[in-house]
Amino acid sequence: MKKYFYCNGKIxxxxxxxxxxxxxxxxxxxxxxxxxxxxxxxxxHFADHFRRFTRSARLLQLRVPLRQQxxxxxxxxxxxxxxxxxxxxxxxxxGGPTADGLSYTDPTFAILIEDIYTFPQxxxxxxxxxxxxxxxxxxxxxxxxxxxxAIRLAPxxxxxxxxxxxxxxxxxxxxxxxxxxxxxxxxxxxxxxADILPGITRQIVLxxxxxxxxxxxxxxxxxxxxxASEAFxxxxxxxxxxxxxxxxxxxxxxxVGERTKWLMKSFxxxxxxxx
Amino acid sequence: MKKYFYCNGKIxxxxxxxxxxxxxxxxxxxxxxxxxxxxxxxxxHFADHFRRFTRSARLLQLRVPLRQQxxxxxxxxxxxxxxxxxxxxxxxxxGGPTADGLSYTDPTFAILIEDIYTFPQxxxxxxxxxxxxxxxxxxxxxxxxxxxxAIRLAPxxxxxxxxxxxxxxxxxxxxxxxxxxxxxxxxxxxxxxADILPGITRQIVLxxxxxxxxxxxxxxxxxxxxxASEAFxxxxxxxxxxxxxxxxxxxxxxxVGERTKWLMKSFxxxxxxxx
Numbered sequence: 260m261k262k263y264f265y266c267n268g269k270i271x272x273x274x275x276x277x278x279x280x281x282x283x284x285x286x287x288x289x290x291x292x293x294x295x296x297x298x299x300x301x302x303x304h305f306a307d308h309f310r311r312f313t314r315s316a317r318l319l320q321l322r323v324p325l326r327q328q329x330x331x332x333x334x335x336x337x338x339x340x341x342x343x344x345x346x347x348x349x350x351x352x353x354g355g356p357t358a359d360g361l362s363y364t365d366p367t368f369a370i371l372i373e374d375i376y377t378f379p380q381x382x383x384x385x386x387x388x389x390x391x392x393x394x395x396x397x398x399x400x401x402x403x404x405x406x407x408x409a410i411r412l413a414p415x416x417x418x419x420x421x422x423x424x425x426x427x428x429x430x431x432x433x434x435x436x437x438x439x440x441x442x443x444x445x446x447x448x449x450x451x452x453a454d455i456l457p458g459i460t461r462q463i464v465l466x467x468x469x470x471x472x473x474x475x476x477x478x479x480x481x482x483x484x485x486x487a488s489e490a491f492x493x494x495x496x497x498x499x500x501x502x503x504x505x506x507x508x509x510x511x512x513x514x515v516g517e518r519t520k521w522l523m524k525s526f527x528x529x530x531x532x533x534x
Numbered sequence: 535m536k537k538y539f540y541c542n543g544k545i546x547x548x549x550x551x552x553x554x555x556x557x558x559x560x561x562x563x564x565x566x567x568x569x570x571x572x573x574x575x576x577x578x579h580f581a582d583h584f585r586r587f588t589r590s591a592r593l594l595q596l597r598v599p600l601r602q603q604x605x606x607x608x609x610x611x612x613x614x615x616x617x618x619x620x621x622x623x624x625x626x627x628x629g630g631p632t633a634d635g636l637s638y639t640d641p642t643f644a645i646l647i648e649d650i651y652t653f654p655q656x657x658x659x660x661x662x663x664x665x666x667x668x669x670x671x672x673x674x675x676x677x678x679x680x681x682x683x684a685i686r687l688a689p690x691x692x693x694x695x696x697x698x699x700x701x702x703x704x705x706x707x708x709x710x711x712x713x714x715x716x717x718x719x720x721x722x723x724x725x726x727x728a729d730i731l732p733g734i735t736r737q738i739v740l741x742x743x744x745x746x747x748x749x750x751x752x753x754x755x756x757x758x759x760x761x762a763s764e765a766f767x768x769x770x771x772x773x774x775x776x777x778x779x780x781x782x783x784x785x786x787x788x789x790v791g792e793r794t795k796w797l798m799k800s801f802x803x804x805x806x807x808x809x
Contacts, residue, residue, distance in 0.1 A: 260556050260633060276551040278560060280644055281535050285553060286626065287681040288563025319686055349635075351561065354685070358535060359651060360624075361688055369555055376634060397672070397682055405680045406562040407672055410629070411594055413636055 261341040261372040265333050267324075270340065273371070283363045284353025290367075290404040291315035295348040296375060296495055297338070298533050302348065303495075305331055307459045312350050315401035321352055324368045337372050347373040347496065353404075376496055378422070383523065386503030386515045387422040389435060389492070390415070391481070394426045399433070399454045409436030423492060425505065428454065432479045438494035440502075442479065442487035442510070443472075443518050449483070452476035460493040460526075467525045472518065484508065489516030491523075498530070499523040536616040536647040540608050542599075545615065548646070558638045559628025565642075565679040566590035570623040571650060571770055572613070573805050577623065578770075580606055582734045587625050590676035596627055599643045612647050622648040622771065628679075651771055653697070658798065661778030661790045662697040664710060664767070665690070666756070669701045674708070674729045684711035698767060700780065703729065707754045713769035715777075717754065717762035717785070718747075718793050724758070727751035735768040735801075742800045747793065759783065764791030766798075773805070774798045 264273050271277050284290035293312040296303055309327045316323050325333065334348055349371040354363030394408045412424050423435035433451055434440055439461040441450040448468045450461070468474055484490070488511040490502040499522050501515040539548050546552050559565035568587040571578055584602045591598050600608065609623055624646040629638030669683050687699050698710035708726055709715055714736040716725040723743045725736070743749055759765070763786040765777040774797050776790040 264555055266555065271555075273555055276553055277555045278551055278553040278557070280539055280541065280546075280548055280552045280626075280646060282553070282560065283685070284563075285557065285560045285565070285628070286567065286624070286679065287685055288559075288565070288679040289682055289685050290560070290563070292561065319682065320689065349561070351555075353560070360681075361685060371555060397680070403682055404561065404563040405672070405682055406635075407564055407594065407678055407680055410558070410562055410564050410636060414595065 261343065261346065261374070263337055263340045264372060265337060265370040267368060270337070278367065279356050281356050281358070282353055282367055283355065283357040283360070284367060284404065286357060286360055288404050289319065289363075290351060290353030291319055291321065291402055292352070292404060293350045293402055294495055295350070297345050297348070298530050300338075300344045301533060302331060302334060303530070303533060304459050304463070307462070311402065311457070311459070312352070315403060316352055318398055318401040319403060321354060321366055323352060324366060330370070333370055337370060341372050343372065345375055347375050349373060378497060378500070382422060382500055384515065386501040386513075388420060388504040389423045389425045389502055390419050390421040390506055391425045391427050393428065395428045395433065395454060396426065396456075399456060402456055406436070412436070422500065427481055430480050430482070432481055432484070435492055438492040438497055438500075440492050441490065442483065443489035443516060444483070444486055445488065446518070447473040447475060448518075449475045449477065449479055451479050453478065458493055460495055460498065463529060464493050464499060464522060464526055467529060468522060471521065484510065487511060489519045491519045499526045536618065536621065536649070538612055538615045539647060540612060540645040542643060545612070553642065554631050556631050556633070557628055557642055558630065558632040558635070559642060559679065561632060561635055563679050564594065564638075565626060565628030566594055566596065566677055567627070567679060568625045568677055569770055570625070572620050572623070573808050575613075575619045576808060577606060577609060578805070578808060579734050579738070582737070586677065586732065586734070587627070590678060591627055593673055593676040594678060596629060596641055598627060599641060605645070608645055612645060616647050618647065620650055622650050624648060653772060653775070657697060657775055659790065661776040661788075663695060663779040664698045664700045664777055665694050665696040665781055666700045666702050668703065670703045670708065670729060671701065671731075674731060677731055681711070687711070697775065702756055705755050705757070707756055707759070710767055713767040713772055713775075715767050716765065717758065718764035718791060719758075719761055720763065721793070722748040722750060723793075724750045724752065724754055726754050728753065733768055735770055735773065738804060739768050739774060739797060739801055742804065743797060746796065759785065762786060764794045766794045774801045
């Protein structure tokens with residue numbers, strides 16, 4: 260995490276305490292966030308991220324104290340002050356201090372500048388593994404702070420050399436802990452539509468995919484994994500990442516597929532030309 | 535909240551920032567807590583609360599940095615420093631600062647001293663209302679910080695003049711957002727056993743109840759509410775609180791029942807003699 264961050268009207272030093280112990284975000288996990296990054300120094304799809312952030316907030320009856328334009332201006336100020344051109348940006352909004360652990364009045368709104376995490380190149384050339392776990396995120400269409408399962412499962416995921424946990428609900432595939440999930444059956448790209456976080460990268464990839472493939476946004480059964488020829492996931496910091504193994508089972512031939520490669524390339528080009 | 539609290543080896547002023555912005559408890563809701571109170575200046579059932587706290591922590595792969603005895607000593611020190619004899623005590627443990635939003639090494643452990651919230655006497659003499667909502671808490675046997683639903687539903691609960699939200703899962707009753715739930719059918723006391731937080735007050739009340747009633751700890755169907763003659767809930771700050779209405783339906787005759795009164799009295803006596 261970079262030195263300077265914004266919190267409730269001030270630019271503060273991230274190495275010093277900034278939050279009261281009775282913040283309802285800390286005592287009760289009551290908050291939402293969004294995670295954005297820059298490409299060529301531009302904040303990638305900021306309007307989409309800010310709209311989603313506002314929507315997440317509304318689901319928790321919270322209001323973002325800064326408007327879109329002011330937030331964008333502040334992010335650029337923080338990037339300059341932290342002397343970075345490319346970075347990850349985290350927006351955080353909690354209910355703020357609480358007297359009774361239940362009610363709140365003055366929200367805590369922060370903007371954090373973080374290093375971009377780069378995944379090993381091998382994952383993109385040879386494909387990644389994911390493991391499944393039955394879990395339905397609370398209020399899944401909102402990016403709320405409740406990531407207990409993702410964090411709790413991280414040691415087991417690492418032990419199994421998996422890049423993500425794919426959450427399932429009964430016989431259905433939902434999403435990964437911080438990524439959306441897709442499969443190809445021949446020329447048809449399939450991805451869950453409901454009970455997931457509507458990813459920004461997901462949206463762009465679907466738009467690109469429609470040029471070349473059939474696209475189905477619908478409930479996806481776990482059993483369909485056996486019929487999939489290719490799979491991949493999308494996320495702000497993973498772009499299009501091929502998936503060649505789910506638990507102990509190969510997807511298709513267990514190699515990065517041609518259709519996924521085309522999407523990886525298309526997305527990379529889209530990002531490269533983003534202004 | 536009282537002025538002085540404990541955090542990672544220090545006694546701090548609760549009106550000043552104490553927590554780093556990148557605490558995983560704040561960014562990801564990754565933490566557990568416990569809530570205790572004093573009676574006659576004694577910490578009520580501290581060993582039970584501390585054991586549960588340790589168990590909640592373990593479910594999140596966290597370790598409580600202070601032992602039971604040292605924690606108890608620190609609570610008494612905080613009570614003296616805050617010049618209070620009777621208080622509520624909150625233990626809080628998060629993963630601590632995180633660089634990547636996923637991993638952590640140095641936990642944040644805090645002890646907060648809070649005012650005791652006293653519920654209106656009317657709720658005990660005339661009985662309370664609860665509203666139902668379908669929700670299964672994450673890792674329900676642990677007291678983790680994920681209280682998004684309880685807080686989100688608070689405005690609607692208050693609008694309906696209800697004291698609690700009773701969570702249901704499919705056709706079953708589980709627990710309230712911060713209380714356990716019980717019904718009487720004649721001389722049989724019935725309360726859910728699985729997928730709930732094992733309340734300390736619940737345990738004591740069940741022990742007292744066994745002297746006089748049949749006790750069944752088992753899955754309870756929502757449809758059984760219609761057959762219940764009495765109902766009540768238990769919590770550290772609510773003791774035994776009679777419930778006379780669930781949503782728009784009366785429990786029994788809609789009055790505080792004799793069996794519930796007996797338990798309220800027994801628990802009050804137990805508390806009075808607690809040393």
